[in-house]
Structure formats: structure tokens, C-alpha cells
């Protein structure tokens with residue numbers, strides 16, 4: 001059983017649930033932390049739809065016995081298929097604790113497991129398949145663009161050299177390999193590399209761009225869009241979308257300044273430390 005403390009929960013409710021009788025969409029159900037709190041703040045007429053691309057979240061969704069709640073195993077790039085007008089849409093980006101804490105999912109450089117990293121295990125390519133077959137240029141581009149990794153070219157060259165002798169199979173193997181060539185003292189040296197591969201395997205940039213755009217289309221007048229991101233690339237995609245012509249044409253206006261977790265929240269839940277919440281409103 002995995003535990004999870006939902007990030008910026010009070011800020012989410014305060015900014016998202018402006019009408020307790022409204023219809024809301026949680027695009028990143030995970031272990032349902034935010035969904036449960038949203039339900040608590042709706043009245044009998046309110047409705048919550050939650051989705052997640054990870055099939056393993058289905059069993060967690062089934063624990064919520066509430067007729068106002070509906071769950072679907074779906075990618076958020078596909079929410080237009082829900083064909084429902086919404087009063088609020090919520091994104092809590094990245095991995096859930098269930099994904100990070102289970103070594104078998106292959107997301108963590110701190111726990112040994114297979115190099116998998118698929119958020120939905122039915123998707124085709126695992127991190128192992130990708131890292132053992134991609135070209136040096138492709139690996140370097142992914143590490144640079146999705147990991148902002150300064151040594152992207154060097155690591156790509158070393159990975160391609162090394163896999164000729166031994167294929168990469170496990171998270172510990174890749175993590176130790178990066179550590180061997182790094183002098184970084186601040187963070188774990190494999191942080192950027194793991195994040196870049198995860199974002200590539202799960203096609204996260206396209207998911208976000210399509211998800212945000214579809215959310216803006218589905219919102220009703222005065223509907224709210226809330227996005228919590230956890231690192232600079234995610235936040236940049238959110239920020240750029242909210243400033244874009246496309247958002248303007250969809251009558252989406254950013255609201256207020258980005259919000260960060262309180263010091264107390266960071267103390268009690270260190271995973272929240274890099275969170276940034278951005279808010280927008282649909283105003284026709």
C-alpha cells in the first residue's frame with residue numbers, strides 16, 4: 001500500500017471549486033488525494049470526473065464509493081472525448097508516489113528495478129528498449145531538451161559505447177553509470193537523465209500541450225484551469241501555454257501570480273518543494 005500527501009491541497013480547492021454544484025475534471029487521479037478533497041467540497045449536485053493513464057490507479061478509483069464520482073483510464077491529451085462542459089480542470093503533473101516508490105515501475109534512480117518508466121504499462125516502448133536502440137544523437141537531444149543536462153553529448157556517447165558490451169537493463173545500472181562520470185555534489189547526478197528519459201518515453205510534452213488546449217476548450221464561462229508542475233520544463237510549457245495566442249483565442253486568461261507551497265508544507269512533505277501552481281480562468 002502506498003501513501004501520498006496531495007500537494008497544495010488547500011490552494012487547489014480554494015482556486016478550483018468556485019461552484020459546489022459544478023462539474024470538475026481531475027486529469028491526474030494518481031492515488032486520488034486531490035479527487036477526494038474535491039468531492040468533499042461539492043454539494044449533492046456537483047460531479048467529479050477523474051482520469052489517469054496508469055491502469056494501476058483503477059483499483060484506487062474503485063475505493064471511492066460516491067455516485068457523484070466517475071473514473072476513466074485515459075490520457076489527458078484525449079479529454080475532448082469526454083465531451084462534457086466543465087467548471088474546472090485540474091492537473092497535478094509528473095509521477096505519483098505509487099509509481100516512484102515501486103521499484104518494478106523503473107522510475108527511481110534510488111531503487112533498483114527494471115528500466116521501464118512507462119506510466120501505462122500497455123504502451124509499447126520501455127526505457128530499456130529505447131536506451132539500447134536509440135541513436136547517439138537521439139539520446140543526446142532527449143537528455144539536453146527534456147533533462148537540461150549539460151553533459152548530454154558526453155553521456156550519449158558513453159551510453160552508446162557501453163551498450164555495445166553490456167545492454168542497460170536496470171535503474172541501478174544506469175544510475176551508477178551516470179554517477180561514475182559525474183562530479184555533481186548538489187543533487188543526485190542521475191536526476192536529469194532519469195527525468196528526461198521518463199518524459200520521452202511517456203511523450204509528456206505533447207500530452208501537456210494537447211491536454212491544456214483541450215481543457216481550455218471544455219471549460220464553461222468562469223471555469224478554472226489549475227496546473228501544478230514540478231520542474232522547470234513542465235512549468236515552462238504551462239506558462240507558455242497560458243501566455244499563448246491559442247489560449248487567448250480560447251478566452252483563457254491567467255489569474256494572479258504563480259503560487260508555491262508554504263514552508264510548513266515543504267517541511268511536512270519535501271516532495272512538494274519544487275511545486276508551482278498556475279491558475280487561469282475562462283472569460284468569454
Ligand SMILES: C[S@@+](CC[C@H](N)C(=O)[O-])C[C@H]1O[C@@H](n2cnc3c(N)ncnc32)[C@H](O)[C@@H]1O
Pocket residue numbers: 004005006007027028029030031032033034035051052053054057074075076077092093094095096097119207208
Ligand atoms: C503527481 S501524480 C497525481 C497525484 C494525485 N493528485 C493524488 O493526489 O494522488 C500524477 C498522476 O498523473 C498521471 N499522469 C501523468 N501524465 C498523464 C497523462 N498524460 N494522462 C493521464 N494521466 C497522466 C500519472 O500516471 C500519475 O498517476
